[in-house]
Amino acid sequence: MQVGRSFWVYTGLCISFVSLFGWYQLNNGYHLIEFSSSADEELLLHINRANELVSRMTVKTNDDMKCTCTLGEQKDILTFEDPFTCGPDRNYLQRDVEAFKKADTWGLFSKPRDYIESSKILPRKCVLFVMRKFWKDRALTPEQKLASDIKYNETALATEQRPIKDISEYKQDKSLFSFCREKNKGKRDINGMLDVKGEPDRYGHKACVTEDYVNLTYNSLLDVTDCLDVPIKFVTPKLFNESGLHVNAFGMLNDGGIGQFTEKALHEVRNNYDEFKRRIVQSPKSSCRRIINFSGALPESGKDVLYFDKNRCHVIGSPPNPLRSLVYYGMFYHSTKKYSLAAFNKAADAKDTNFKATQKLIKEARIGWLDEESIKKMLFVMSYNAGPSAPAIFFREWLKYRIQQIKKFPIKKSDFEMAYWPKQIGGKTVDERIKAVNKGKRPFTFAEYLFAYKNSLYIPAVKMHAKKLDDGLGKGTCTENKFLEL
Amino acid sequence: MYRKQIFRIISLVYFVIVGPIICGAAGEKVSPAELKSSKVNVIKVFEKRVVDLEAELKQEKETSKRFDLFLRAYSELAELRAKNPRQKEEDEINMSLFMDTLNYLPERKLFDSKKCNDYKKKVRSMSQSYQAENEVFIEKALRIVDLICA
Numbered sequence: 001m002q003v004g005r006s007f008w009v010y011t012g013l014c015i016s017f018v019s020l021f022g023w024y025q026l027n028n029g030y031h032l033i034e035f036s037s038s039a040d041e042e043l044l045l046h047i048n049r050a051n052e053l054v055s056r057m058t059v060k061t062n063d064d065m066k067c068t069c070t071l072g073e074q075k076d077i078l079t080f081e082d083p084f085t086c087g088p089d090r091n092y093l094q095r096d097v098e099a100f101k102k103a104d105t106w107g108l109f110s111k112p113r114d115y116i117e118s119s120k121i122l123p124r125k126c127v128l129f130v131m132r133k134f135w136k137d138r139a140l141t142p143e144q145k146l147a148s149d150i151k152y153n154e155t156a157l158a159t160e161q162r163p164i165k166d167i168s169e170y171k172q173d174k175s176l177f178s179f180c181r182e183k184n185k186g187k188r189d190i191n192g193m194l195d196v197k198g199e200p201d202r203y204g205h206k207a208c209v210t211e212d213y214v215n216l217t218y219n220s221l222l223d224v225t226d227c228l229d230v231p232i233k234f235v236t237p238k239l240f241n242e243s244g245l246h247v248n249a250f251g252m253l254n255d256g257g258i259g260q261f262t263e264k265a266l267h268e269v270r271n272n273y274d275e276f277k278r279r280i281v282q283s284p285k286s287s288c289r290r291i292i293n294f295s296g297a298l299p300e301s302g303k304d305v306l307y308f309d310k311n312r313c314h315v316i317g318s319p320p321n322p323l324r325s326l327v328y329y330g331m332f333y334h335s336t337k338k339y340s341l342a343a344f345n346k347a348a349d350a351k352d353t354n355f356k357a358t359q360k361l362i363k364e365a366r367i368g369w370l371d372e373e374s375i376k377k378m379l380f381v382m383s384y385n386a387g388p389s390a391p392a393i394f395f396r397e398w399l400k401y402r403i404q405q406i407k408k409f410p411i412k413k414s415d416f417e418m419a420y421w422p423k424q425i426g427g428k429t430v431d432e433r434i435k436a437v438n439k440g441k442r443p444f445t446f447a448e449y450l451f452a453y454k455n456s457l458y459i460p461a462v463k464m465h466a467k468k469l470d471d472g473l474g475k476g477t478c479t480e481n482k483f484l485e486l
Numbered sequence: 487m488y489r490k491q492i493f494r495i496i497s498l499v500y501f502v503i504v505g506p507i508i509c510g511a512a513g514e515k516v517s518p519a520e521l522k523s524s525k526v527n528v529i530k531v532f533e534k535r536v537v538d539l540e541a542e543l544k545q546e547k548e549t550s551k552r553f554d555l556f557l558r559a560y561s562e563l564a565e566l567r568a569k570n571p572r573q574k575e576e577d578e579i580n581m582s583l584f585m586d587t588l589n590y591l592p593e594r595k596l597f598d599s600k601k602c603n604d605y606k607k608k609v610r611s612m613s614q615s616y617q618a619e620n621e622v623f624i625e626k627a628l629r630i631v632d633l634i635c636a
Contacts, residue, residue, distance in 0.1 A: 253617065265616040271607070339612050350593035351557060352564040352585060387615040390624065393586045397579050404572065430576050453579055 063115035065125050069472045071132045078125050078132070086208035090137065092179055093207035093248060096318040100216055103319040108290045109219040110212065118222060122232045126469065126478035127218040127245055130236065131209045133468060134244020135176055139204025142170035175204040178250035180313035198313035200250055207248060217245055217258075220323045223287040227280060228330030233480045235333065237466035238381060247322040250312070257315035258322045259329035266307035266315070268335060269328045273302035276331040296320030297327060332384075339388030340380040346392070358392065361399040367411050374486050378418065378459050381484065382450075385458045398449045409443050418463040418484045420447035425457065459484060528570045529577040535563055536584070536626055543633035549599040552634045557594060560585075580623040587613045587627035591634075602635035 065078040072079030083091050101110040115124045140148070149162045156162070178200035207213065225232040242260040243249035255262045261269070277298055280288050291297050297320045299305060305328070306314040315325040349355035362370060379391035402411055427433035433452045437444060450456045462484065469478040539559040546552045563585065572578060590609045591597075609631050613624050620628075 262616050264614050268611065268614070268616075271611070335611070343612060346586075346589070349589040351560055351591070352589060354564050354568045355585070355589060385616060387613055387620070387624075389586065389590075389612045390583065390615065390621060393582050394579065396586075397575075397582055400572070400578070401575060453576060 063119055063124050065128075067125065067129060067472050069129070069133075071129070078128050080128065080211040080214060081132070081209045083208055083210060086210075090205050090208045092203065092205075093213065093318070094210070096179075096247075097210070097212050097216065100319040101212070103295060104216075106293070108294060109223070109323065110216045112215055113219060113222075118218075121222060121226075122236065123473070123477060124214065124218050125473060126236055127221065128209065128214050129469065129472055129478070130240045130245045131214060131217065133472070134240065134246060134249075135206060136173060137206050139173035139175055141172055142167055145170040173204060174252060175202040176250060176252075177203045177206060177246065178248045178256070178312075178316060179203055180248075180317035198317070199310045200248070200256065200313050200316050202250060203248075206244075207246065217247065217322055220326050221245070223290055224323070224326040224330050227283060227285055227288040227291055228276070228327070228334070230330045230333050231480065233476075233478060234377075234483070235329070236478050237469060237483065238384065238462055239329075240465040240469065241462045242384075245322075247318050247325070248316050250316065254309040254312060256312040257325035259315065259325045259332065261307075261312075261315050261325070261328065261332075263307050263309055265332060266305060266328070269332050270302045270305035270307055272331055272335045273299075273305050276334070277301075280327075291323065291327060294320060294323055297323040299324075336383050336388055337380055340383040340391065341376060343389040343392035344376055344379060344395075356396065356400070358396055358399075361396055361403070364403050365399045365406060365411055371486050374482070374484075375416070378416075378484055381462050382456065382458050386454070386456060390454075394450060394454055395446070397453075398444075398446050401449065402443055405443055413486050415445045416447075416486050417445060418447050418459050419467065420445070420451070420460045421457070421464070422448075422451055425451075427455075526566075526570070528566060528573050529581065531566060532563060532581055532584075535559055535566070536630070539630065540633060543630070543636075549602055549635065550597075552636075553591075553594075553597050553599075556588075556591075556630060556634055560588060580621075583621050583623040584627045587624050588630060591631065606631050606635045 067076060067078045069076065069078065083094060097110075101107075104110045118124065146164070146167055149164055153161050153164070180198055180200050221232065224230070225235065239245050239258065242255075243258045245258060247258055249258065249260060250256050251260055253262060255265075259265075280298065281292060283289075315321060315328060344358055346355075347357045347359070356364075362368070362372075375395070379395060382391040402409070402415075422433075422436050424436040427436050430453060433455065437448045437452050439448065444452060447460055450459070466479045466483045470476070536559075539556065542555045542559075543552050546555060563581075567581060567585075573581075587609060590612050591605055610628065613628065614620065615624070
C-alpha cells in the first residue's frame with residue numbers, strides 16, 4: 001500500500017514538473033532574445049519562434065481579411081507582413097514589440113482577442129489596412145527612384161512609360177518614422193519600460209507590419225476608444241492621415257507617435273490630464289481597468305506629461321506606447337471637441353456688437369437646409385491641426401464672402417464637397433493659390449476657400465483617407481456613414 | 487497793414503488743421519476720425535491701432551487699467567470695420583482672426599484681474615494652433631492677452 005502511494009506521489013510530481021517546465025518554455029522562450037547578440041538574423045529567428053509559441057497558446061481567430069486591394073501575396077486578401085520578407089532594415093521595432101509583450105504580463109493588449117466579436121466595433125483588418133497602406137514601406141534615395149523608374153519601364157507598355165529624369169530631379173524621401181533606443185535613452189527598467197525622456201532618432205523605413213504589431217495597436221485602439229468614449233470610426237481615418245496608426249510616426253514638425261502630437265498639443269493634454277485620468281480611474285469599464293493595469297500608460301499627473309520636442313519618446317517609445325499616446329489622443333479629442341463646438345456656437349460678443357454669430361450668418365446665407373452637425377464635424381476635424389477656433393472663424397468668413405453674391409450664386413450642397421484636391425498645391429502666397437483654384441467668376445466652395453486663404457487641405461486629406469478605407473474595405477466598414485459630407 | 491491779421495490766420499490754420507495732420511502722420515496715435523473714414527486703408531489702420539495698443543499696454547502698470555485700454559482699442563477696431571465696406575478677403579480674415587480670438591476675453595463687468603491667468607489659458611486653449619506656426623493675427627491677439635495679464 002505504502003509503496004503504491006509514493007509511486008503515485010512521485011509520478012504526480014514528475015508530471016507537474018514537466019508541465020511547468022513546458023509552460024515556462026512556451027511563455028518565456030522568446031526572452032532568449034535578451035541574451036543573444038544583436039545580429040539581425042538571430043533576432044529574426046527568435047521573433048519567429050516567439051510568434052510561433054504565442055500562436056500555439058492562443059485560439060486562432062479567422063476574422064475576415066477580404067479587401068479590394070493588393071497588399072500581400074494574394075490579390076484581394078489582406079495579409080500581415082513577415083519579418084523575413086521585411087528584411088533587417090524594417091525589423092527595427094521588433095524589440096519594442098517584444099518588450100511591450102513582456103511588460104504586458106497578463107497579455108491584456110498583446111494577446112489576440114476574439115476578433116470576430118470585435119469586428120462588430122471595428123474589424124481588425126481596418127488597422128492592418130491603415131498600417132500597411134500608410135506612406136511607403138521604404139524611404140527611397142534619388143538613385144533608387146531612378147533605378148525603379150528604369151526597371152518599371154522595361155516591362156511597362158509604351159503608353160505607361162514613366163519619364164526618366166535627371167538624377168538631380170529625384171528627391172530623397174522624407175524620414176517619417178523613428179525609434180527610441182536604449183543606447184541613447186537609458187536602459188529599460190525591470191518592467192521593460194524605456195526611459196521616456198529621450199529624443200527619437202529619425203528613420204526612413206516603415207516598421208514591419210507583423211501580426212503582433214497589429215494586434216497590440218488594434219487592442220489598444222479598441223480599449224482606449226471604448227474607455228474614453230471616442231467614436232472609433234470617426235478617428236480611424238483621422239489617424240490614417242496622421243500616423244497610419246504607427247507608434248513611431250515622426251512628422252517633420254516633430255509631431256510624434258500614433259497621435260502625432262506637437263509640443264502645443266501635448267501642452268493641451270497636460271492641462272486637461274488630471275480631470276480625464278480621474279474619469280478613467282473611476283470608470284467601471286473593463287477597457288479602462290485594462291489601461292490602468294498597464295504600467296506607464298497613465299502617468300501619475302499632468303505634470304508628468306512631457307511636451308518638449310526633446311522628450312518626444314514619451315509618446316513614441318514602446319512600451320507603454322502606443323497605449324499612452326492613444327490615451328492622450330482620447331483626452332485631446334474631447335478637449336478639442338469641446339472648444340471647437342464653443343467656437344462654432346459663439347452667439348455674441350458684448351464687447352463687439354458687430355460680431356455675427358454662425359447661426360445668424362447661416363440664416364443670411366439662406367442655407368437653413370444645412371446639416372449643421374456635419375459642418376461641426378468638418379470643423380472639428382480641422383481643429384485637430386489648426387486649433388479649435390480658427391476653423392469656425394474661417395467658416396464664418398466664408399459665409400460672409402458668399403452672402404455678398406448670394407442672389408447670383410446661391411450656396412448649394414456641392415459647396416461643402418470635401419473630396420477636393422487642387423491640381424497645384426505648391427502656391428506659397430494667397431494670390432498663387434487663388435490662381436491655382438482658377439474658378440473664373442464662380443465663388444469658391446468651402447474647401448477651395450480654405451485652400452486659397454488658409455493654405456489648408458486638412459479636411460480633404462482626411463476625407464481622402466476615409467475614401468481609401470471605403471474603397472479598399474467597403475463603405476462604412478472602417479468609417480462613419482457620410483463621413484465629412486452633408 | 488493786414489500783415490498781422492494774415493499771420494494770425496495762417497498760424498491758426500496751421501495749429502488747428504495742419505498741425506494735427508502732421509502729428510497723425512508722425513504715427514503717434516491713430517485719430518478717431520481716421521478710424522471712421524471710409525477712404526482709409528482699413529487693414530493698415532487696423533494694424534497700426536494694434537501696434538499702438540501694444541505700446542499702451544506696455545506702459546500701464548495696473549491690470550485693470552490695461553484691460554480698459556484694451557476695451558477702448560477693441561471697440562475702435564470694431565467700429566472701424568463696421569463703418570467701412572468689406573475689404574479684401576485676406577484682410578477680412580486676418581482682422582476676424584484677431585477680433586474673434588480676443589472675444590473670448592470677458593466683458594468689463596465680468597472682468598476680474600485676479601482671474602487674468604485663467605482668461606489667458608482659455609484664450610490660448612481656444613485659439614492655439616497645433617501646427618508649428620499659428621496664424622499671424624491670432625499670434626498678435628495672443629500677445630495682447632499676454633500684455634494685459636503680464
